[in-house]
Amino acid sequence: MVDDVNEQNPTDIAYVHSGYAPLSVRLIQFLAQPGWRAITDVLSQLPGPTVEEIQQIPVGLRKRRGSGSSIQSNMEDPKVTLVFFLGGCTLSEISALRFLSQQDDAAVEYIVATTKIINGGTFLQSLRERLKPPTL
Template structure:
């Protein structure tokens, strides 16, 4: 369905006062013209965002929280914790915006977590059993479901990190759309 047809249908259904809203959604990248090439299929496959065989009796993946879908935000946190950005660097280039890691001592451009002296690979806990803290910040907002997925991730056996969530806002579908709505008149 093209954006012109979809936009026309939305305007006919909800009124022409939402023409500015459609414009805001398009500027934010949430509405794209059909002729623009999408990298979504590549990203979805590479990061395993849709998990067909989710074991509900013995869940072991964050997709459990979303009934078979792993949110991109949480999958990125999972990759960052496990192995840093290097293994998924090509996928990150398909996403909008820059990416970097912050480690003790400052920002780095792409080096993997495992290149730091004394760092642990993957989910291994230090010998003394302590868990390191990882601050996950959502600028613009996070959903309760994403927080739930991070809690699930943090509670997995062998996880060497406690996750702390910082956000500018807790959002849901209604509050997300409200940020794009421009009332005329």
């Protein structure tokens, strides 16, 4: 929770919920910062394995500068992080990730993959679905 959120000129991802930062995006924010391994004790509490893979971008696929003639150096290439939400995510989580990538000091671009986009309507609809009895 962040008490003093300025929604007109936000400085923290907590603006997406008027003071509450989604845990998933807060963890991703820590991942992008140097020294993120300091929270491994927290990550070990989450179920499932943690995978980190760093891949080099081939020269032909790197972004070109505005002139289109020179290739950026490795120092200027932003990192690209694939964020996969298994079970779905909300539009506000995607909005918070966009906010993180648009910060002045951000050197990370996020690609979001999810199994479903959840909003109020789809959440309530999932509660109304009838469960099928198990077949024996």
